[in-house]
Amino acid sequence: MKRLSFLLISCAVLGSMQSCKMKNTESAVSGDAASKVYVAPGKYDEFYNFVSGGFNGQVTVYGLPSGRLLKMIPVFSLNPENGYGYSEETKDMLKTTAGYVPWDDQHHLELSQTNGEHDGRWLFANANNTPRIARIDLTTFKTMEILEIPNSAGNHSSPFITENTEYVVAGTRFAVPMGNEDVPINSFKQNFKSTATFVSVDKNTGNMDIAFQIMLPGMNLDLSHAGKGPSHDWFFFSTYNTEQANTLLEVNASQKDKDFIVAVNWKKAEEYAHAGKGKKMPAGYIHNTFDEHTQNTISTLQKDVLVLDPKDCPDMLYMIPCPKSPHGCDIDPTGEYIVGSGKLAALIPVFSFTKLQTAIQNKKYEGDYYGIPVVKYEEALYGEVKKPGLGPLHTEFDAEGNAYTSFFISSEVVKWNIKDLKVIDRSPTFYSVGHLMVPGGDTKKPYGKYLVAYNKITKDRFLPTGPELAQSAQLYSIEGEKLKLLLDFPTFGEPHYAQALPAAKIKDKSTKFYDIMQNKHPFISLGEKNTKVIRQGNRVDIYMTAIRSHLTPDNIEGVFVGDEIYFHVTNLEQDWDVPHGFAIKNNPNAELLIMPGETSTLKFVPDKQGIYPFYCTDFCSALHQEMQGYLRVSAK
Numbered sequence: 038m039k040r041l042s043f044l045l046i047s048c049a050v051l052g053s054m055q056s057c058k059m060k061n062t063e064s065a066v067s068g069d070a071a072s073k074v075y076v077a078p079g080k081y082d083e084f085y086n087f088v089s090g091g092f093n094g095q096v097t098v099y100g101l102p103s104g105r106l107l108k109m110i111p112v113f114s115l116n117p118e119n120g121y122g123y124s125e126e127t128k129d130m131l132k133t134t135a136g137y138v139p140w141d142d143q144h145h146l147e148l149s150q151t152n153g154e155h156d157g158r159w160l161f162a163n164a165n166n167t168p169r170i171a172r173i174d175l176t177t178f179k180t181m182e183i184l185e186i187p188n189s190a191g192n193h194s195s196p197f198i199t200e201n202t203e204y205v206v207a208g209t210r211f212a213v214p215m216g217n218e219d220v221p222i223n224s225f226k227q228n229f230k231s232t233a234t235f236v237s238v239d240k241n242t243g244n245m246d247i248a249f250q251i252m253l254p255g256m257n258l259d260l261s262h263a264g265k266g267p268s269h270d271w272f273f274f275s276t277y278n279t280e281q282a283n284t285l286l287e288v289n290a291s292q293k294d295k296d297f298i299v300a301v302n303w304k305k306a307e308e309y310a311h312a313g314k315g316k317k318m319p320a321g322y323i324h325n326t327f328d329e330h331t332q333n334t335i336s337t338l339q340k341d342v343l344v345l346d347p348k349d350c351p352d353m354l355y356m357i358p359c360p361k362s363p364h365g366c367d368i369d370p371t372g373e374y375i376v377g378s379g380k381l382a383a384l385i386p387v388f389s390f391t392k393l394q395t396a397i398q399n400k401k402y403e404g405d406y407y408g409i410p411v412v413k414y415e416e417a418l419y420g421e422v423k424k425p426g427l428g429p430l431h432t433e434f435d436a437e438g439n440a441y442t443s444f445f446i447s448s449e450v451v452k453w454n455i456k457d458l459k460v461i462d463r464s465p466t467f468y469s470v471g472h473l474m475v476p477g478g479d480t481k482k483p484y485g486k487y488l489v490a491y492n493k494i495t496k497d498r499f500l501p502t503g504p505e506l507a508q509s510a511q512l513y514s515i516e517g518e519k520l521k522l523l524l525d526f527p528t529f530g531e532p533h534y535a536q537a538l539p540a541a542k543i544k545d546k547s548t549k550f551y552d553i554m555q556n557k558h559p560f561i562s563l564g565e566k567n568t569k570v571i572r573q574g575n576r577v578d579i580y581m582t583a584i585r586s587h588l589t590p591d592n593i594e595g596v597f598v599g600d601e602i603y604f605h606v607t608n609l610e611q612d613w614d615v616p617h618g619f620a621i622k623n624n625p626n627a628e629l630l631i632m633p634g635e636t637s638t639l640k641f642v643p644d645k646q647g648i649y650p651f652y653c654t655d656f657c658s659a660l661h662q663e664m665q666g667y668l669r670v671s672a673k
């Protein structure tokens with residue numbers, strides 16, 4: 038339905054300009070494209086490309102330029118393939134104050150930064166539906182932490198970060214009452230609020246914690262980016278529905294010609310928070326962290342959150358008018374230019390951070406929005422890119438002062454120069470691009486070289502697979518003045534934002550296996566001699582080991598219908614690439630995939646007597662088929 042409506046919008050808007058017939062694409066492909074994306078067998082790609090999975094809730098990793106899929110990292114959704122969310126160790130990762138929410142809609146990713154450059158430590162991911170932020174470790178490619186965001190809904194404007202990863206932000210897309218009380222929906226203006234949440238990140242461990250929330254009028258915060266260099270202390274959020282309509286049929290929400298970019302002086306906000314200007318508000322949220330020693334998830338419930346009310350915090354917030362339902366909000370590598378993108382606009386406004394500061398100093402306001410000063414458009418504006426295309430969404434940058442903007446409605450990517458605001462080149466996308474990404478393109482030092490368009494509509498680009506088609510990305514070379522289309526590659530789930538960094542930054546830091554001597558799992562078996570079966574009431578703990586090519590113990594009896602059986606399987610291998618799997622017949626809890634040195638636990642509650650075979654699911658040696666055993670379940 039969503040894709041259909043996208044198409045309808047594009048057809049309607051394009052209207053007389055061009056028909057909806059798909060464009061002929063071959064002419065757009067560069068002649069040397071094949072050699073540019075060819076990565077010979079046994080050779081590595083130059084970049085890791087982390088791509089959001091949209092409604093599949095996961096993050097996928099591709100190599101660039103080949104577009105080869107390397108891994109799917111389970112984050113917000115269950116993953117039967119390796120038992121993520123099924124194993125006893127990982128299932129609490131998906132715990133929220135609403136119980137287990139084993140799915141989400143994952144839109145944006147951000148790599149951790151030091152001094153505005155990728156430091157190759159962590160990747161942050163947002164959950165749009167049940168507001169959460171996850172942190173993935175880039176040595177293990179594993180989700181290590183998920184933090185729930187209270188007083189919010191539709192956590193879209195997230196997880197963008199400040200230059201030294203001081204904060205990861207979360208911004209409300211669907212305003213809700215603080216405390217989520219039962220109120221009439223048409224009391225929106227009085228009762229519904231949005232929040233900008235600043236989550237602090239521990240420099241050493243990466244652990245997240247909510248530092249403070251800024252309470253905002255109930256408009257939709259859409260996207261955001263932190264300032265850099267001179268604008269280091271600031272964060273910028275795009276907004277729509279600043280009319281605060283409770284139904285967003287176009288008549289309501291797009292009445293106004295301009296919405297806003299909210300400029301937040303987060304340094305000021307931090308000072309206010311430290312000075313006790315905030316109010317502790319009751320707001321439950323759950324914080325899940327994976328403890329590497331015990332190899333278990335620790336879930337803690339937090340009971341309140343520090344909320345800053347702009348009324349009590351002058352000089353913290355400003356509004357910059359931005360035309361026609363702004364979507365993307367992107368800051369150039371110098372930190373001077375703030376690029377807004379109106380989804381329904383036919384121009385790109387570029388704001389100047391210097392001009393914004395002067396305007397604030399001289400109070401060049403055109404009024405206020407619920408007490409927040411609204412800076413005059415012209416006073417903050419550096420200039421407009423005129424007629425760049427239709428429906429600008431997102432902008433990324435190279436290191437040479439150029440910007441690249443995606444246009445959903447006119448279905449193209451456009452290269453333009455920031456200084457003179459002139460369009461340099463344009464290239465069609467197939468079709469209707471959403472986000473685009475230049476490696477490092479939202480940092481202080483973009484790596485450039487490529488641009489990837491993550492498209493909303495696939496149509497005829499790949500072999501048809503019934504009504505549901507592969508999602509699609511397109512790789513362009515940006516090395517010359519002209520954009521050159523090199524490659525189409527399918528993606529897993531709907532891609533929104535993505536990040537890429539040179540493989541050299543992280544590949545040698547990759548964990549090869551876990552040191553079994555560091556394994557402090559409470560149910561580890563250090564060697565086959567230590568395996569055992571322990572019963573306590575109706576709970577049965579089976580301490581099991583896996584090593585090529587047997588599972589120990591492999592014949593288990595004395596278990597009864599209704600027992601709660603826990604298979605704690607320790608992989609005794611100490612070598613790279615020797616995982617073992619574990620599955621047992623009729624168990625709804627999927628399987629385990631246990632990395633060398635790791636212990637994982639699968640729960641099984643048999644409801645019928647009989648014989649249940651179990652086995653290793655990962656082909657691990659010539660005698661893999663011999664890695665099997667039997668559980669006998671007897672009637673009580």
Ligand code: CUK
Nearest residue numbers: 144430471472533534
């Ligand atoms: S949104 Cu997907 S195209 Cu959620 Cu970043 Cu703009």
Ligand code: CUA
Nearest residue numbers: 653655657661
């Ligand atoms: Cu272990 Cu197959």
